[in-house]
Amino acid sequence: MHAPLPPNPTRDRRRQRLDRLAAALIPLGGFGVLAAISAIFLYLLWATLPLLQAPEAQGTGARAAPATPALFLALDSRGEHLLRLTQDGQLTLRTLGTGEDVFSVATAGQNAALRYAWQVGETGHLYASVAAPGALRFFALDFPVSMNQGKATQGIRFSYPFGPDPLALPGGLLDDRITSFWEGSRLTLAYIGTDEALHLLALDEVELGLPLLPPRHYRYALEASPRALVRRGQQWLFLDYGTHLEAWFARFADSVERSATLPLPAEAPRALLFGGQTWLIGAAAPELKRVFPVRDATGAFRFAEAAPLPLPEPAAQLEAVPGQRRALVTLASGAVQLLQATSGTALLTLPPPAPTAAKARFASNERGTQLAQQDGDGTLRSWTLKAHHAELAFSRLWQRVWYEGYPAPDFIWQSSGAGSDFEPKFSLTPLLFGTLKAALVAMLFATPLALGSAIYTAYFMTPTLRSWIKPSIELIAALPTVILGFLGALWLAPLVERHLFATLLTLLSLPGIVLVLGRAWGLLPPALRHRVPAGAHALLLLPPLALALYALQSLAPALEELLFGADFRTWLDGRYGISFEQRNALIVGLVLGFAITPTIFSIAEDAIVGVPERLVHGALALGASRWDALRQIVLPAASAGILSALMIGLGRAVGETMIVLMVTGNTPYLSPSLFEGMRTFAANIAIELPEAEVQSTHYRVLLLTALLLFAMTFAANTAAEWVRSRLRRRYGALA
Amino acid sequence: MSRPVGWRSGDGALWLSTGAVALTLLMTLALLGLLAQAGFGHFWPKALATVTFPERQGTPPVLAELREQSAFANAEGELEPRWLLRTGNRDWAAPDFRWVPVQGLGTVHFDPHAVELERRSWGPALGLLAPPGVPQAERQGAAEAALTALEAALRVPPGEREGALTLFAADGQRQALPYRQIVRYWLPNAMGWNAKLGVYFARLGAFLHEPPREANTEGGIFPALFGTVLMVMLMTVIVTPIGVIAAVYLHEYAPQGMLTQTLRVAVNNLAGVPSIVYGVFGLGFFVYGVGHRMDQALFADALPAPTFGTPGLLWASLTLALLTLPVMIVATEEGLSRVPRQLREASLALGATRLETLRKIILPSALPAVLTGVILAVARGAGEVAPLMLVGVVKLAPELPLDGTFPYLHLERQFMHLGFHIYDLAFQSPNVEAARPLVYTSALLLVIMIVLLNLGAVVLRAHLRGRHRDPLG
């Protein structure tokens, strides 16, 4: 007989403490983990909310400035320095933050009177001025950063890139009728010469401080002399005659040809927006017309007029700003609005300035974050703008939008283009369409396959066989989709392209083949048939099915020849005008359908197996056949589970990335054709997100599509779960 | 039950469902078969044929592997069978792949002196060791001499090799191939099975442990394999403890009410959220959010060049850990719910605390389920590509994320990944035909890896079910 163990209070207390610690920490950890997962949704929501933010402007001060009225105002790209050019050619640079003038230089000769000055190109740095006798000068101003002992200091660099003397233009310069376009290293000048003809001067390899290569010069005779020339983009040079606008198309880099004409209302205020295509034109009505040249079906150009932008009152004056599709609109009352011309949003409204003799001048930096104004009385004001996503009105994500250069409003997704002046087009409709198209075609293929397999496996197979077949089919779900995608794109797509008719023939005749094979089985001697265990028929069917498919492939070319003359694709194109892309919706349907089959199969099979066998036995005892019991008892009982399987399959098809990325052509078109590709949300994210600038509108729109994907799949899965739990409750009592 | 002869109402539907199973299995088998055939076969030395073109005047004979035959529509819209010839020698006789009409082909013969050489650059070289069109005895001698010289040269380290091998084209043109360029050679037309097997395994081995060359179209996949394994290991280290803690919380500690049930459903549904969404979250939150802050706090010196504020190994592992967390939680919870209540009660009734019961009774019993979860998570993580494209995978990483310089494990580095390697090879490769066999081989490797992992999970689960069915019903 042993003595019992003595109690050990110290140890017991330690055990208790540990237990209490765990009871506190595990819920904390567990809840933390679960909260972290839910953070995905919250994060996406948080990251896309700025898209909805209303633009915000904050005044950063008003200070008196030298009385000399400015001829020209500009801000550097960061909006820190204000450049003022007065009529006497004096250039002053002021730091906006401190209000101090930090740099000053005389840019024109003695007693020069500047007529006109402008910023060359959209990126700052290079400016030009024209003095009275047609004297054209270029000057550059930039802010080089130098590193000194680990500290960055910003300097100011002023230079005359083509020398301080006026640039001699071939043909001379009439008044100030000149415009410039600068992109990359090529500067193109267009001007009216003293001969009243249009001259084009192209300067290559323009880099600040480098000597010029010999310029190329072109001359175009004109019937009349335009009042002004405007060019802000690669494609178009506009000649403004006061009564009408002429658009000259730059077919090659520097030669132009007259392409379209637009009559103008008398004295209508007008401005060419950033991008160099769209004109805003004031009217008697309180609105702004938007016109731009488009190419119609015959290849000829014409001016198209998109929906006008409404204004509170008619516009009196218009001024475009650099780097942004925005314009400063002086209204009839004198109030000034900064207008986002793509969405029509007023970003900032300024009250009418005091009426003075001199005109108010404005400057905006190319990023659109700063705005400065000098009144006629010399007061300088500045504002900081928070309108990062002003170009995107939320409704434009889903509606047809009339983009510049397009003949009609359309759903377009095109997030980036060649130039920096590209207008991004964020219509989610083609992507949503593509997502649903891919998913539905895949479902069309997967549903019969998965449900048929599920019914057969759950209902007709012996448990032993089932325990082998089910994991085999489920194994497909584990295959990396990158492999399915690459096989689909590099093996299946070319194969189907070459044997399109055979493929379609196979797909359509498969049920028939199976039925014929089944009928043939019925003709075999019963003794032989009864030796096959329940459910092994599927395995027996494998070789004849493979054989039949092979025979069909061999027969198809002859049949194709017989029915369509030669090539089915040629016939389709000729007869119905249906074009064929190698990577198309049909291939996506086959590959993606194959990928989601096991998902649907697995859940549907569980649902069917879950129907209590007693129900079946009850029906059989009443004289129903196996099939009747299946149709009348099992399938209705499992219907909720089957529905939830389909929903989960749909959710997977909607979100699958690699397969659609590889197997579709990723063309964001709204085409219902089975033989053309599409672009889905998921593939679009995979393609564009790595390239998107962080926090840009593009980036946030992509995050919005991720949020949509999340919401769509989460909703589908939750609905499926709900349906399934109802099923469980209903049949739980029976099991 | 027996089915009577004849055609009854349900028989059609029944056969259709039979057909569905058969078709699904057939497709699975076809897929695996295709991968196996194309993937296993690549390293096998293929016969090199000397092909003549009698119908096309002036087209010299070429030495080539007859790769595959396919039908194309010609200018008249008629289907015309063509051979794909692999002729190699990309540097002096481009292109290295060409389609020729079967009709135009003349005689085909297999020269015993044909040699295929694996080189450090420009892809394989095909040629003859002896000039064609001279007497057999003379050729034999020339070939033997060339082989002896080649063997001798290959025994020297590549950097110190002198001289060049003279290779003859099928039309007799000569080409000098520096010995230092040569990696391996074989005479496919004059080899027995054993020799071919030797070459096969040598090439397979090189494929597995060498880095890629020639924009990934040559050489091996070692960095991709290594990157995949390392990333998955990191992911497992992260996901296992937190997945288990979350599952233990849900099953053992949380009050079993509406809230917990909702959480459980939410976790379950997160498994169905597309992987690319996790990638977006990883990029936005981990890389640009946390990584950027870390850079500001810890690596301010290196700014504006990002250290952690850019896609990398750590963020990829974290993202995939998040992605596989639902799998892990669901599997663990299933295991926990299979631990009979009576065991808990017995342990508590013996005076164990809840923690002791958890550690000594519940977790050991649920271990196979946890392992199943780990395996499933690993299989998912190893095959996932889409989110990785956003958070850290690159087509060619100059350095492995694990090396001999402090701190040895470079969590901020970008890495290569087998799945992405396949995508990249198949779609971004400059030479698609040359890359294709490698894609198949890489894909086969990935599939084998993942099928084995899944089979492991299936077996483990079966074992788990079996074990708990017996004692306590």
Place this chain on the structure above:
Amino acid sequence: MRNEPPTLHFEPADRCLTVDRLSVRYQGKAALRDVSLTVPRHRVTAFIGPSGCGKSTLLRSFNRMNDLIRGVEVTGRIQLFEDDILAPELDVTALRRRVGMVFQQPNPFPMSVFDNVAYGLRLQGLREQRALEGEVEWALRSAALWDEVKDRLDASALTLSGGQQQRLVIARAIAVRPEVLLLDEPASALDPISTLKIEELIGKLAEQYSIVVVTHNMQQAARVSHYTAFLYLGELVEFSGTDDLFTRPQARQTEDYITGRYG
């Protein structure tokens, strides 16, 4: 109005468990109402009654296993000798060491026979192998299992038969030397021979332990117990010497039950 249920009185030294006006409610539903009784020391006490009468609830109150159920409300008083069992600050793990329990289903842990018996001892900090071996052998002998398992102490406990498993569980419970042993229908899942062995074991163990058995098998109660309490609809109807209860039931319900009118 109902009469005070007939009950028994014991000398203070013989009072092992004293229950005073115990009520237990699960989520507002009463499972036990105002039960008062005394479980005597070193005797076998049986609780009988139809399903749902509260006998298991009463049993599980003795080692506070009811704490594991959410929404349980306990009022009244239970004393284990001098100690208040229901005191909130009580260390339940220490209580459960003093009050061992054996469940209806044999529930050995999925580990070896030895480790099963040593489980409670190790929890208490006994690590030394020699001492453990001694204690395990003693417990297995006490549970009349030693001869059957001494050669396979390392085998999994799950390889034992149902009856052996149940005796193993008893050995596991007594290894930590509890003062009271609670048996919740210990033989209901077993075959008649195993049941017999368990009953013999209970008789033997009563020499050293105070034993409470819950059973719905009246013959078993009659065979193994010294005292029997009859519970019905959450109330204690009658508590007396086993022979008295079965031969001269005082209450009408008791008589109905033991004569098989319901149950």
